[in-house]
Each structure stands twice: as C-alpha cells, then as structure tokens.
Amino acid sequence: MAHNDGNGKVHYVGDSRVRVREKKLLPKDYSEFPGKTEAFFPNFLLKEWMVAVVVLVGFMALVMAEEPPLGEQADPTNTGFLPVPDWYFLFLYELLKFKWASGPFVVLGTVVIPGLMAGGLVLAPWLDRGKERRPMKRPTATGIALLTLVAIVVLTWVAWDEHEKQLAAQPKGSSEDAKIVDPQNPAYEIYKNNACVNCHGQKLEGLQGPALTGIGGAYTPEQIIDIMDKGKGQMPAGMFQGNEQEKRQLAEWLADQYPPKEKESEQ
Known part of the structure; x- marks a missing residue:
C-alpha cells in the first residue's frame, strides 16, 4: 500500500492483513531428515540408474572380452x-x-x-x-x-x-578307443546280470545313465562301492544285488576301465 504525505514523498507501508510468505515452495533437502526418507525421484532413482549403468557396462565388457563357452554339438545318438x-x-x-x-x-x-x-x-x-x-x-x-x-x-x-x-x-578319444577293457573278466558277467546294465548299457556305453567306458582314474574301487551302496544323482541306493565279494570284484574291474591310449601312456 502506498501513502502520500503531501510533500511529494510516497511511503510504502505494509498491510497487516496480508501474510508474508517466507516458506519456499521447494522440497526440503534430504539432509534435514537423516536416516528417515529421501525423494524417490530424482534422488533415489538417479542413484539406482547410475549403479545399473556401471553393472551393465562391466557385464558387457566381460561378454566382449571373453568368448562364452559352448558345449558339444547336439547329437541325439549320443546317449x-x-x-x-x-x-x-x-x-x-x-x-x-x-x-x-x-x-x-x-x-x-x-x-x-x-x-x-x-x-x-x-x-x-x-x-x-x-x-x-x-x-x-x-x-x-x-x-x-x-x-x-x-x-x-x-x-x-x-x-x-x-x-x-x-x-x-566319459569315454575319451574316438569310438575305437571306447572299448571294454578285459571283457573276459568274470566281473563283466556280474555286471550284465545286475540292474547296472539297464542304465549303463550292455557295452558300458551309457543309456539312461552315464557311460562307464573310460571310468578308470575317475573313481577308486572304494568310491565305486560307495556309489553302489549309497547311490548318486538319479541312481538310487542299493541297486547292486550281488554279495560283497562280487561287489568288490565288479568295482575293481570298473576302476580298470581306461581307454587303450591312456593305459599305454601310463605304462
């Protein structure tokens, strides 16, 4: 409100009925509420985006620097x-x-x-x-x-x-190498007369279970006996139906199933 005092001077006076607005129309700074809250946008969201960009850049750098490993070519005949x-x-x-x-x-x-x-x-x-x-x-x-x-x-x-x-x-080398070692051993008959043959195949080639040709060196006879008793993976326990002597004989025969080339190199 303006007021003229008659001498040519204008005095500006305040009106007590009009409240002075001192409060800013801006959100309060996060420092005013430590440990309590923070504006989701843009404060929190911006930090999340920055972390996501760093992770994405690092991931893409690894993908481009290291060629991803690929498995064997799909082969429906590979049991x-x-x-x-x-x-x-x-x-x-x-x-x-x-x-x-x-x-x-x-x-x-x-x-x-x-x-x-x-x-x-x-x-x-x-x-x-x-x-x-x-x-x-x-x-x-x-x-x-x-x-x-x-x-x-x-x-x-x-x-x-x-x-x-x-x-x-698994058998190594060509199919010529993946042969049964000592097929005349009585343990081979023990193998064929048990349920082992249903999953591992008549020639140890592997059907529903893994192949046993070339298993020598991967497991000791004691470890093979332990697998027979306790099972492993999809193989349930107690599948072997023979006596302890036959179990030991079969385990020792399986532990000797080296591919020919490997056995010759070790000798």
Missing part, C-alpha cells in the same frame, strides 16, 4: 551326454539330488523351497521394516542373507565339481 542347467540354476539342480528334495518329496525341492526364496525377496520390504540400515544392527536379516549366499555358492560348486567328474568318466 552319454550329460545335460546340466545354466550356471545360475546349478544350485537348484544340486538341491534336487538330496533325498529330502527329490523322489516323493520332489515338490519340496521344485516348488516349496524356491517359492520361499522368491517370496522372501518380494516380501522383504514388508517383513523387515526397521529403521536401522547397518548390517551389524540387523542380525536376523544379515544372517539369513549370508546363509542363503553361502548355500547357493556351495551347492553351485558341488554341482559343477560332480559334473566335471562325470565328464572325466
């Missing part, structure tokens, strides 16, 4: 082929080898446990609503996360190690 899932599913693949997660309990290993893991990740923001963000102050959440990470790493390593051993037990 000894050992299929395995991608590396990020290896821990679930190994999980299904446990008795309590396979067979009649396969639903537990294929639906219940993966479902609990996926559901826990989805419900984490609602289940863990504490304001504390330091790992040492959140023992439950930190413990579950570490336990899950260790379980995934260990199961993945065990699955890959077993797969490497199975590959080592």
